[in-house]
Amino acid sequence: MKILDQYILTRFLYNFFSAFFILIVIFIFQGIWLFIDDLAGKGLGIVIIGKFLFYFIPTLVDKVLPLTVLLASILTFGTFAENYEFAAMKASGISLQRGMRSLIVYVILLGGVTFFFANTVIPKSEQKMFNLRRNIAKVKPAAAITEGIFSDFEGTGEGMNIKVDKKYGEQDRFLDNVIIHKKTKQSLNNTVIKAKEGELISSEESNIIQLVLKDGHYYEELKPKAVKARKKHPFAKSKFETYTINIDISELNNQDLEEDRNITTDKMKNVSRLIKDIDSLGKNNLEKVEAFSKNIVNRMGAFPENKVKDSTRIKKELIELVAKDTINAKKIANDTIKTVDELLTSLPEWQRMQIVNNAKTTVSSILTTVVTKKEELQKRFKFYNSHILSLHKKYALAFSCIILFFVGAPLGAIIRKGGLGLPMVVAIILFLTYYFIGVFASNYAKEGNINNVLGAWLPTLIMLPLGISLTRRATADKGLIGFGHILDGIKNLFKKKKASKE
Known part of the structure; x- marks a missing residue:
């Protein structure tokens, strides 16, 4: 040089x-x-x-x-x-x-x-x-709770979501305005607990953390076995001065702070892993879209695959549709219906209203399903796009x-x-x-x-x-x-x- x-x-x-x-x-x-x-x-x-x-x-x-x-x-x-x-x-x-x-x-x-x-x-x-x-x-329970938002708080048993307005005291052990959503093993939130005050009590010699709640209410949705009883949406409600929740942390005390878990985000993946996941995510998204499209088509009854109805079958279905009206049934059986207007004209008014209402209900249901599925697919494609972005x-x-x-x-x-x-x-x-x-x-x-x-x-x-x-x-x-x-x-x-x- x-x-x-x-x-x-x-x-x-x-x-x-x-x-x-x-x-x-x-x-x-x-x-x-x-x-x-x-x-x-x-x-x-x-x-x-x-x-x-x-x-x-x-x-x-x-x-x-x-x-x-x-x-x-x-x-x-x-x-x-x-x-x-x-x-x-x-x-x-x-x-x-x-x-x-x-x-x-x-x-x-x-x-x-x-x-x-x-x-x-x-x-x-x-x-x-x-x-x-x-x-x-x-390992540090108070660290899992963030003020003002719901935080996941899981032990070895059933989990819960906790929201507090304020933490204070030694190691943030005291809590103000506590809201808890307890989760079942199926991750359903059927129980809500509200308390004005709370305290986390733990000991180095014990594997149990006690969450002591004071001056609050307990709400729980009940699910009877009978279907008719479920429609009434029964629930249980109670008031308490002190309510204690015990959380077993016997496994958490042996937690390795350096333990590696599953890779969850695109930022944690290298090039080879990103290329592999991009390919699998792209194929999976296409499969989801195709399956949803077929489902919508089947629900609409439009464009059936390899099912061409002849005039005899059409007449038979129309006869069954208006079987109560013998005059119209005979007319439909003898005449060839070319347009939808002719079909509606041949039916009495109450049947026309019934067909229109059924069509309206079906379309509303399909639109609701499409909107819900659109949000899910947008999240999937956003996750897919983030992988491509991270790669490049x-x-x-x-x-x-x-x-x-x-x-x-x-x-x-x-x-x-x-x-x-x-x-x-x-x-x-x-x-x-x-x-x-x-x-x-x-x-x-x-x-x-x-x-x-x-x-x-x-x-x-x-x-x-x-x-x-x-x-x-x-x-x-x-x-x-x-x-x-x-x-x-x-x-x-x-x-x-x-x-x-x-």
């Missing part, structure tokens, strides 16, 4: 690792605010909190790394331009592209490492962090580091400013533009409004022409925004109009 390449690479690496360290610390503190309720005041040890933060750091790479590359390239080349080092290079016959050569090789290698990191480390980190949070909630985002993240380098390096040479002042402002503005475009594109892609592949690659594709344009302008020693050719174009336009008038 030549001395010049070594010098440029050393300066870039210094700015790169400095910016990465500063940004990762900022994002860690921002993340701590998100999970502060899950970690603070729960009696967790420093080791557990340290593991949580250790697993959390890799999940920040997709945000921190592109911004780091952009900021480091602007800082490096902005400092070179400010100190007239670029002028000395050009005077020696060294172009901008030649000065970027060593960094281009480094950024390409960085893109490969980034893809490997996104494909292996980040999914494993997401899975570890998810399992750690869930297992902490099981792994590739897009690697390419974004390369593209943003070609945006930041010529931009630094153009603005000719080093330090953390103007370069930091420009880098943040560009990164926020890149980030928010990615967020909106991902949301639109998940909903199916735009192509899934485009949703993952859109911010990178938008930055690509910007990088090409800035590189050309920096190579030609042009400013960031050239107004000269715009003014010249406007002047020429007015000259042409004036000449045409003359």
Whole structure:
């Protein structure tokens, strides 16, 4: 490696690792605010909190790394331009592209490492962090309850959903305004318990956690065996001063905080797993749609497959339909009915009303079924779209580091400013533009409004022409925004109009 390449690479690496360290610390503190309720005041040890933060750091790479590359390239080349080092290079016959050569090789290698990191480390980190949070909630019961929302609270027996307005006291053991939905083994919520106060009582020597409720009401829906009795919707209601729920945590005390569970989200999967799941999810969704379509067609009685009714069968069905009216039955049997209007005209009024009401009821029922099924299919396709997005985002993240380098390096040479002042402002503005475009594109892609592949690659594709344009302008020693050719174009336009008038 030549001395010049070594010098440029050393300066870039210094700015790169400095910016990465500063940004990762900022994002860690921002993340701590998100999970502060899950970690603070729960009696967790420093080791557990340290593991949580250790697993959390890799999940920040997709945000921190592109911004780091952009900021480091602007800082490096902005400092070179400010100190007239670029002028000395050009005077020696060294172009901008030649000065970027060593960094281009480094950024390409960085893109490969980034893809490997996104494909292996980040999914494993997401899975570890998810399992750690869930297992902490099981070992520390108060951690499983979040103020203001219903939280799943499961022991070794029947589970429940708990909502509290406020937690306070030592390790959040005291609860205000408790609402509990107890779940049966079939996961049905037939029991509701409301209490003004509650307390979690536990002991290190016991495998039982007691949830003591005070001043509340107990509601339970009863399900008799007789069908007629069920239509009356019977229920039991009682009032209590103190009600105790015992939760067996004998298995939870032996819970391994590092235990891996089933992979549940697309962020926890690598490329090979995503490709496999995308294929299976796509086939499964198509099967669901086809099965639902056949069901609707059968309910409508339209377009039956391989069932062509002849005129004799039609007459027979119509005769059975109006068997009570012998005059119309004979008329239908002897005449050929060509249209629906002729059929309705041949029937008495009460039968016409009956047919119309039945058709209306059938259509309303089918529409309700379609609306309900539409919501289910939308969730399925949203889950399917999120897998495609995650797959392409792994590739897009690697390419974004390369593209943003070609945006930041010529931009630094153009603005000719080093330090953390103007370069930091420009880098943040560009990164926020890149980030928010990615967020909106991902949301639109998940909903199916735009192509899934485009949703993952859109911010990178938008930055690509910007990088090409800035590189050309920096190579030609042009400013960031050239107004000269715009003014010249406007002047020429007015000259042409004036000449045409003359």
